[in-house]
Amino acid sequence: MLTAAAVAVAIAVVSVASWLLVREKLYQEVHDSLDKAYQQEGLGPGRQLYCGSTPEAALAKVPPVPDDHFGPPKYDYQVVTADGSVCFPMGATKAVVVRTGDLPSGAPGSKTATYRAGNYLNGDSALIRRTATSVRSGTVEQRATLLTALPTSGVEESLKSLALLMAGVAGLGVIGAGVAGRVVARSALKPVDHLTGVVEHIARTEEVGTTIPVHGQDEIARLSTSFNSMSTALANSRERQTRLIADAGHELRTPLTSLRTNVDLLIRSDAQGRALPPETRARMLGNMKAQMQELTLLIGDLLQLSRPDTPNREAVRTVVPFHETVGRALERGRLRGPSLVFDADVRPWYVHGDPAALERAVINLLDNAVKYSPPAGTIEVRLQGGRLTVRDHGPGIPAEELPYVFDRFWRSPSSRQLPGSGLGLSIVAQTVQDAGGQVSLGPAPDGGPGAQAVIVLPGQPEEPR
Structure with a gap:
């Protein structure tokens, strides 16, 4: 509709302009023809005139054209005198309607001519040229106006035909x-219709991950590619969310079941009046405390994993003296492994990130090393040039388990009996990724016992100014 409207306006403007130009040209030709008739033909001196008080009376006195004449004149001449009399030359057959402005007003012989539109007595239209002249009646010469008329009915018919032709062409052009x-619109917007259908399908069925085929490299193709990327990202996000909920539910079920069992046993013993032995009761309360601590740790880890999805996570990014963060984590690690030896070499390094999250990530690595180190073992910690390494001398990690160490809730079959939620290394990987770094975990580089975790963070050895 917009295209048709734009074309209609353009055709209308061009058509009207063309019609006006043609009209001006045709009437200009009539003007030139009347000027030429006056200059070349006119009435001529001594040409006999037949006068009357009215045009009808004067025409009645005009004799017919002789047989040897070439035919009626091309132009119609009519003289109007000052007293209102009308005169015609021989051969005149038509008279124009006289108006008040046709009465003589200028000096005879004046070259100034005026034009007006008028009509013949029979109603036909004409263009009339008015020129001052004089006529002799007996011995008296009086002022008069020469009216030279030329029919314009042909011009008007041509203009009407041209208007109809242009209207038809304009109508066909608009259609x-x-x-x-x-x-063109349906062809160009067909991919948009397809995209709209897919979006409506996803909104109706919530089947994220649906994609549409992409053809070409235009804006529609880019829009389709962006939509496919968004749909795939939503599907992956939903899959991760579903897996996290399922894994969290599975991990929460074990401590909750143990807590419920212990609480039921305590309630039943009190209800039956059969008190448990003090050592049994103390052991059950200790187990319940341990289960509560495990739940607290698990919930804290889940909250830590959910922090990267919060809108304000960029607000906590700042310049962090990473060497000080590692130092604080070492102090806490020594408290958790008092029998272990911590061999540390920490050099200054400044990074951009979340201070609390980075400290939690380093503590998780140290906790992992403490957990698997043998009694009186050594944990080596090095921070040099933005590369942090934490190496223990424990049993190490089998090669087949290395691809899964950073998965959420994944725990080695050989360490299921040890405390933990399986989220510590996932938190480390997420924190390092948010800080723009890389993390890896593998066997000791010298081939000895134990495992080594490596974190590489971009930064500089001096504090930015």
Whole structure:
């Protein structure tokens, strides 16, 4: 519709302008023809005139054209005197309607001519040229106005035909433009219709991950590619969310079941009046405390994993003296492994990130090393040039388990009996990724016992100014 409207306006402007130009040209030719008739032909001196008080009376006195004449004159001449009399030359057959402005007003022989539109007595239109002249009646010469008329009915008919032709062409142009615009629009917007259908399908069925085929490299193709990327990202996000909920539910079920069992046993013993032995009761309360601590740790880890999805996570990014963060984590690690030896070499390094999250990540690595180190073992910690290594001398990690160490809730089959939620290394990987770094975990580089974790963070050895 917009295309048809634009074409209609353009055709209308061009058509009207063309019609006005043609009209001006045709009437200019009539003007030139009347000027030429006056200059070349006119009435001529001594040409006999037949006068009357009215045009009808004067025409009645005009004799017919002789047989040897070439035919009626091309132009119609009519003289109007000052007293209102009308005169015609021989051969005149038509008279124009006289108006008040046709009465003589200028000096005879004046070259100034005026033009007006008028009509013949029979109603036909004409263009009339008015020129000052004089006529002799007996011995008296009086002022008069020469009216030279030329029919314009042919011009008007031509203009009407041209207007009809242009209207028809304009109508066909508008219809053609509308049809072409609709075809082009439907062809161009077909991918958008397809995309809209897919979006409506996802909104109706919530089946994220649905994609559409991409053709070409235009804006529609880019929009389709962006939509496919968004749909795939949503599907992956939903899959991760579902897996996290399922894994969290599975991990929460074990401590909750143990807590419920112990609480039921305590309630039943009190209800039956059969008190448990003090050592049994103390052991059950200790187990319940341990289960509560495990639940607290698990919930804290889940909250830590959910922090990267919060809108304000960029607000906590700042310049962090990473060497000080590692130092604080070492102090806490020594408290958790008092029998272990911590061999540390920490050098200054400043990074951009979340201070609390980075400290939690380093503590998780140290906790992992403390957990698997043998009694009186050594944990080596090095921070040099933005590369942090934490190496223990424990049993190490089998090669087949290395691809899964950073998965959420994944725990080695050989360490299921040890405390933990399986989220510590996932938190480390997420924190390092948010800080723009890399993390890896593998066997000791010298081939000895134990495992080594490596964190590489971008930064600089001096504090930014």
